[in-house]
Every structure is written in structure tokens, then in C-alpha cells.
Amino acid sequence: MKKQIILCCSILSTLFFYDAGAQGFLKAHEGRIIDSGSGEEVLWRGMGLGGWMLQEGYMLETGGPQFELQKRITELIGEEKKDEFYDAWLENHMQEIDVDSLSSWGFNMIRLPMHYNLFTPPIQEEKAGEITWLDKGFELTDNLLQWCKTHNVYLILDLHATPGGQGENADINDYDPSKPSLWESEANKEKMVALWRKLAERYANEPMIAAYDIINEPNWGFQDHEGDPNGCSESANTDLWDLQKRVTEAIREVDQKHIVIIEGNCWGNNYAGLPELWDDNMVVSYHKYWNANDVGAIQGMLNMRNERNVPIWLGETGENSNTWFTNAVQLFEENDMGWSWWPLKKTGGNNPLKIEKGEGYQHVIDYWNGSAEKPTQEEAYQGLMQFAENTKLENCEYRKDVVDALIRQPHTNETKPFTSHVLASDEPLLVYAVDYDLGKNGYAYFDNDATNTSGNSGGASWNNGGQYRNDGVDIEGCSDELTNGYNVGWTEPNEWLQYTIDVEEEGSYQISLRVASPSGLGRVILFANDVKISEQITMPNTGDYQAWSTITVEGIHLNQGEQKIKLLIEEGDFNFNYLQLEGPFEVNEQPKVLEKKAIHQKKRIGLIFNQSFVDMPEKNGFTATVNGQPAAIESVKLNEQAHQVVNIYMEDEIHYEDEILISYDGNSLETTEGIVLAPIKDLAIDIFLDNDRLPLSIPGKIEVEDYFVNNGFEWEEAEDEGGGLNLSYTDAGDYLDFAVDVAEGGYYEVEYRVSSQDEGGTVALLTLDDEGAENEVSKTSFEKTGGWQTWITVNGSVANLPKGFQYIRLKAISSLFNVNWIRLNYIGASLPVTTGVEEEAALVYKVYPNPTEGVINIRFSDAVGEKEISLRDYSGKVLMVQKVQQGLEQIEIKEPLAAGLYFITVTTSHKSYTEKIIIR
Numbered sequence: 001m002k003k004q005i006i007l008c009c010s011i012l013s014t015l016f017f018y019d020a021g022a023q024g025f026l027k028a029h030e031g032r033i034i035d036s037g038s039g040e041e042v043l044w045r046g047m048g049l050g051g052w053m054l055q056e057g058y059m060l061e062t063g064g065p066q067f068e069l070q071k072r073i074t075e076l077i078g079e080e081k082k083d084e085f086y087d088a089w090l091e092n093h094m095q096e097i098d099v100d101s102l103s104s105w106g107f108n109m110i111r112l113p114m115h116y117n118l119f120t121p122p123i124q125e126e127k128a129g130e131i132t133w134l135d136k137g138f139e140l141t142d143n144l145l146q147w148c149k150t151h152n153v154y155l156i157l158d159l160h161a162t163p164g165g166q167g168e169n170a171d172i173n174d175y176d177p178s179k180p181s182l183w184e185s186e187a188n189k190e191k192m193v194a195l196w197r198k199l200a201e202r203y204a205n206e207p208m209i210a211a212y213d214i215i216n217e218p219n220w221g222f223q224d225h226e227g228d229p230n231g232c233s234e235s236a237n238t239d240l241w242d243l244q245k246r247v248t249e250a251i252r253e254v255d256q257k258h259i260v261i262i263e264g265n266c267w268g269n270n271y272a273g274l275p276e277l278w279d280d281n282m283v284v285s286y287h288k289y290w291n292a293n294d295v296g297a298i299q300g301m302l303n304m305r306n307e308r309n310v311p312i313w314l315g316e317t318g319e320n321s322n323t324w325f326t327n328a329v330q331l332f333e334e335n336d337m338g339w340s341w342w343p344l345k346k347t348g349g350n351n352p353l354k355i356e357k358g359e360g361y362q363h364v365i366d367y368w369n370g371s372a373e374k375p376t377q378e379e380a381y382q383g384l385m386q387f388a389e390n391t392k393l394e395n396c397e398y399r400k401d402v403v404d405a406l407i408r409q410p411h412t413n414e415t416k417p418f419t420s421h422v423l424a425s426d427e428p429l430l431v432y433a434v435d436y437d438l439g440k441n442g443y444a445y446f447d448n449d450a451t452n453t454s455g456n457s458g459g460a461s462w463n464n465g466g467q468y469r470n471d472g473v474d475i476e477g478c479s480d481e482l483t484n485g486y487n488v489g490w491t492e493p494n495e496w497l498q499y500t501i502d503v504e505e506e507g508s509y510q511i512s513l514r515v516a517s518p519s520g521l522g523r524v525i526l527f528a529n530d531v532k533i534s535e536q537i538t539m540p541n542t543g544d545y546q547a548w549s550t551i552t553v554e555g556i557h558l559n560q561g562e563q564k565i566k567l568l569i570e571e572g573d574f575n576f577n578y579l580q581l582e583g584p585f586e587v588n589e590q591p592k593v594l595e596k597k598a599i600h601q602k603k604r605i606g607l608i609f610n611q612s613f614v615d616m617p618e619k620n621g622f623t624a625t626v627n628g629q630p631a632a633i634e635s636v637k638l639n640e641q642a643h644q645v646v647n648i649y650m651e652d653e654i655h656y657e658d659e660i661l662i663s664y665d666g667n668s669l670e671t672t673e674g675i676v677l678a679p680i681k682d683l684a685i686d687i688f689l690d691n692d693r694l695p696l697s698i699p700g701k702i703e704v705e706d707y708f709v710n711n712g713f714e715w716e717e718a719e720d721e722g723g724g725l726n727l728s729y730t731d732a733g734d735y736l737d738f739a740v741d742v743a744e745g746g747y748y749e750v751e752y753r754v755s756s757q758d759e760g761g762t763v764a765l766l767t768l769d770d771e772g773a774e775n776e777v778s779k780t781s782f783e784k785t786g787g788w789q790t791w792i793t794v795n796g797s798v799a800n801l802p803k804g805f806q807y808i809r810l811k812a813i814s815s816l817f818n819v820n821w822i823r824l825n826y827i828g829a830s831l832p833v834t835t836g837v838e839e840e841a842a843l844v845y846k847v848y849p850n851p852t853e854g855v856i857n858i859r860f861s862d863a864v865g866e867k868e869i870s871l872r873d874y875s876g877k878v879l880m881v882q883k884v885q886q887g888l889e890q891i892e893i894k895e896p897l898a899a900g901l902y903f904i905t906v907t908t909s910h911k912s913y914t915e916k917i918i919i920r
Contacts, residue, residue, distance in 0.1 A: 084385070506559050736809070
């Protein structure tokens, strides 16, 4: 059955720096790409046609380079039928409809990965010194160029497989190790140079040819091929630069108009030894996969642009999640850098078009993988030919979520429906779980694992089931009786899904959830336009993740118009197939309070009911007490957009520690169903810090991304165990504030999870008083760890914290380092004497006399380097901090101290030690 294909989408003209239809050759100019006629800047938004002229094994689920795949096919169906398959493949895989679609989706450039053997035979088939030409490659390129001209799309020619192959990564360049590579054969180099001269001569006067990408992802070790086969440690790359110079010279013999693109070694990323640029119309390309989308990840190329005054192009990236795609495009375009994605179509689903394998081709690859009997020649032929037919766009599955993530989402946080959902009166509406809205993670949905930044292609999974969509939401095949084939699974706490529904009539509805779970632990809450519309819903135990059951919730109030229904997962471990909405129904019951919430340091109390009210009388009948005392209410109003929300505005600010009770006399409010709200007595209000956040609990672990205030830190995805975010790019004085609730006042061991590539650093923990004044309670210094994602846990000095709600500050004292989390472990109301620690500390320093009359001496062992001394009183107040340089054996503390208990903390580069000092 053919899939329905959507060939157009609405693209705002503001997304484009330039209309690709303008007739002017593109030119590199002062670090930018411009149209030589208009002088306007052009930003490439491109798509690579991987798999068309050159088959990479992973795209066909076979693995290996193309020459091996061709041998396998020939063994199954013979040489003649193998040629039929490849003719069909080349004809079907790329047609004018593909270019038309790319243009309508919002792309303005195509990168064409070429296999040299479509243009000229291998050197093994040539007579000595001869170079002959084949028509096939030129005809395919001519056709593609004509389609690009028709649909105003630029075309970049990219030599993806060079004569002999340019790298040990054979799959991507069809390298055959039994034959001389490009780098081992002068004849191969001469053929490559001649091919580029031929291409440049043919297309010299074509302005829709944007550039010549000389060589894709060279990966060859020249200096130490055995120890560094892919050239990532090359310091000179002389052979690479020399060959690209030769190609450029050959191009310039026949074409002085087109941009020349060069790529570095190590898959386009090692530019060591790059000499002075040899052409004034050149672009430098790099490739980026599976790493973080922050400025640090591209800083080297930004430096290249600034230092060389040359345009930089992200020539190839992809093979990740929609969230990664959106973040990457946003990063590139914020830094004025064009990009090209990879690829347009393959059997996988993280690209715009998914090729369906078909049963016959699946049988073939199962045989090759050893899990099926050998097909007959006719079976194999039919399966392969059907697979070639399936590469036509009209037979592919269109992944609109991928296109949306690349083109629309980098420029907006707005969400849009994945498919239309209209809730008509008295007509049930079925909404499949997997048809949640289109948009960014955190706006259309939220999933805890949404990208792969591990550094390798299989390092992290975002969609555990790998089905239907390419977001972080985990989707698998569904075996329920009523299904579109998929369900959401692997649900975790705090994840959520949003569905835009057009409600034709306001009223009370019922919502049925189709779920499956072997535990019955799942819990969800429903919201509409961020207003709670249900109480907590508990999932049933159905016995299995594919044993389905329906749970129905009545009394769900929905307003008329567009409603964004959010299903928030409080506890996971269930599968979700669909939700069904029915109504509206007549209501005869009293309104029920679904939420009663106030926000710390605000004046508003929000009461959410499951029914809507007509209006709010001037004498509303509401009263309040705060901490047992009557409190003044300034006004009571209904929310303008949602009349089921009663907003009570207090005259004074509300604080987290307050106890607030609301009462209502039962005489004023009437629902749209004509029901008078009954009296309410001493309704206790839940107080939050902001929206749904409560203070972090101490003792416990504090993830740095759970900050309340950020002053100066930047963020990146953490590759530490547990993932999440870590703070980065620390400067001295940067800080994060956290709202915490300390269960027990007293002393806490403080652990810091840190990393630093080059320098190490110093970080401190402070408490804040009501005026915001800082009081340092813990500090630690540490040496470099050898990498920004090489994590260690270091202990800081012991912190003394009072009980209750408060703000604590994590502050960078020196830079550069990263922090992932801190953990505070309760020690007790006083510090215990630990003989083991004292014995260890005795090897580092000695404090004497103790007890003392007021003078404190500290003698350090010869092995201790730089250190810091701090003195605190019993309350934790810092009385003195003094750095001690290396080589100093003894210091004296002569502060006039009152009699009592004090604490001396000695912090070395490795550890902190604290002990009691008694002043008589």
C-alpha cells in the first residue's frame, strides 16, 4: 500500500537569506558566501543525496562497501540482472519530484555525492596512460541540474568515492584494500584530477552549480598508517593538501567562476598543516556527528573563519534525533554558517524519506545475514527490483517530523498539530498516542533522552523502539486490536505528550486512555492549555506491555476552541496506545477542586475546578488566613480564557513557609450548568517556588540544571553517568542559586562532581541571608581531569547548614571547569571524631596546641603543596581564609577569638580536612 505523500509546507520567507533562483555565480567573500551579481549573502540549507550514486551498506542494511554488495547481488541473480537492478536504482532513487519536494519543504541546496565509476572506469580497466569517459554519470548529473534550475535549488558536486578510494573507512568511499588506494597510485590521482577538470569544463557556465566539493571525508594516515589509519593524528597532511591544490589548478584551467570546497583529513575534521589558502574563491568544509551542539563544538572552525577570512560550511551531518537536528541548525545559523544534512532517504527513519524494504528484499538481507534460506534467483531478482521501485519518492514514507525539525523548529518554540484532531459534539474523537504535536522537546513533548551526543553513532538511543517518528519519544510496534500500528512505551517520570485538539463546544467530557502495564505503577495527570483538567489517574495492572485495557475518566472540562491537551507522566512503566474523547455530557454534581496553588513571593492563589463559572460577583464570599491570622484579599477574578480557574489576589506576598487556608461562604458562584458552588472551609493551599517546582531536599543530590538563578554559566549535555546537563565555560564569579529545604540543621559532607581538561579549578558553596549576603560554608580545589567530560568526585570542606527553606549558592572561584552535580550528606548536629581521618590528616598537617589560649600553630608536611586555611565558628560563620604557598612550613593564626568551639579546615589540591579547635 502506497503512503500518502505531502509535497509542500508553508515556509516563512524570513527563513531564507537569499532566493536561490537569482542568476549569479556564488562567490567566497570575506568569510561569507555571496551572490556575485547582487552582493547578497547566501546561506546554504542543503540535503545530501547519499545512497543514490554511491551505496553505503548501512543505508541498505547490508553493511560493507558497494563493490562487495555488487558481488553479493551478482552471485544471487547474475551479471545481467544485477545491471538491471542498478539501472532501476539510479533511475528511481532521484527524480524531479524529489527536487520539487526539497524546494517546497524549505531546502535551497542539494549536495550530490558522486561515485567516480559512473563517469570514468577504474584504472584497472584502462590502457596505460589513457583516461576514458562514461556517459551515465554525466547524464544523471545533467538531469539533476536541470531539475535544480527548474525549482531554484543550488547544486554542489561532491566527489564521494574517488578513484581507488580516499580512506580506510571503505563503506563511505568504496575502497577495495586489494587494490591501490587514491594515495598509493599516481594513476588514480591523475584520473581524479582529470575528472574534476572534465566536470568543471562541462558546468563552467552554470550558476546553479554552487560549488565543487573536491574530496569527501578523506581518512588516511600518511605519517603512521598502521597506527593512525584514518589520519586523525596527522600533523602535516601534505599529500592531501597537494592533491587538492592540483585539482584546484585543473579546475581553474577551464572554470574561474565556481567556488572550490576543501575538506580536512579524519573525515573532514583534521586541518593540521593547512598551508596558506591557494585560491581566493574557496570554502572550508567540516563534518559534525554525535557531539554536543554548543559553540565549543565548532569553535575551531569559527577560529579558522576568522583567522583565514574564509567561509566555513558544515558540509555533512545528521543520523541523530530531531532534537539534535534542531539544536544543530540553530547553532549553525546563529553563527552564520550554512549546512547540508545526510541523507535524503534510506531504510532508516531519521531522514525525510524512509525507503520501505518489502518482503522480497527483507528475505535477501536475511539470507545474507544468515537467518533465512537462500532465495531462488527469481525471488531475489523480484525482491531487489521491488526495493529499487520503493526508492521512488511516491513509494517512500514521508517523515514530516524530520523536515519540521530542520526547517521550522530552529526558528520558533511554537508547536503545531502532527495531524488534525477535531472534537465535534456527540462524536467521539480517537487520538493515537504517537500523533503528539510537532515541535521541540520541552514544547510539544518532553522526553528524558532526546539526543545522541556520545561521540559515536550507537552511543545513545533517543527513540528506544525506533519507530514512526524521530523525536525523543519512545515508540514501538503495537498489537492492540485498534491501532495505527504503534504505541508509546518506555515511559518515565516527568515526561509528557501534547495534542492540539479543536473543541467545537465547551462542556464536560470523558477521556478514555488505552494503556498496558505489567506493574500498575503508572500515574498521569491531564492539562488543557496548561490548566489542570484531571486528578491523578492511576494505570491498571494489565499483566503485560501488550495486554491492553481502557481506563475512563469523567468530568473533564474543556473550553471551546484550540486546546493543547498535555498528558503528564508522574510515574511511568506503562505503554500508551490512544486516548478517546467523548461528550459533552450533562453535569449535576458539585464542582470539584483539582488544584489549589500559590507561588513563593507572589500574591496570587489559583483554584482550578472541573467546571466553568458564569461570572465572579463583586461580593465573592472568599476569605483567607495566613499562619493562623486573617489575611486581606485584594480581589477575586475568573481567568479570562478559562472560567474554571478562580484567581485570588492577596494584599501581601506569599512565602513558601506560610500556611494559607481559604474559605468560601457558598452564596455567589454559579457554574455554566446552573450549579451553585457549595461552601468551602479552610482549604489548605499548596505553595510552590515557581509553577511546579518545590525546593530541593537536603540531604540529597543536586543536579546543576535544577538551579533557581543562573548568573554567567553556560550549559552543555553531560556525558557523565546519568546524562542530563552540566554547567560549563566557567568564569570566576559565576554562580547558580538553588532553593533547598534542609531537613536537619547541622553538618554536611559536600561532594562535587567536576571535570576540567587543562587547568582544574576552585568551587565553593555559600548560604545567602535575607539581604542576599554570602556566607561561604564549603569549598574545594581540584586539578585537571584531562577532559571536559572526564568526571571525578571531589570532597569539599564540611558545610554547616541551618534547618528549613533557604537559598544556597554554587560559585566558581577560579576557572576553567565543568560541574555536573553536588551532593550533601548529613553528618550530624556536631562533627564526630573520626580517628581514621585524624590519622590521615596528621600526615598532612598538625595543629597545636589544642586546646589553646588563642594562638593556633599549623605545621605542614613537606609533601603538601599549595593549600588554603579557613577558620569558622560553631555557627559556620567564616572568620578567616588564608592561602598558604608551597614551601611554607608553619603559620600562626592570631585572631582575637572568644572562648568556645571552632573549626579549622585545611584544603589541599586533593582533599579537605576539618577538625575542632577549642579556645579557652
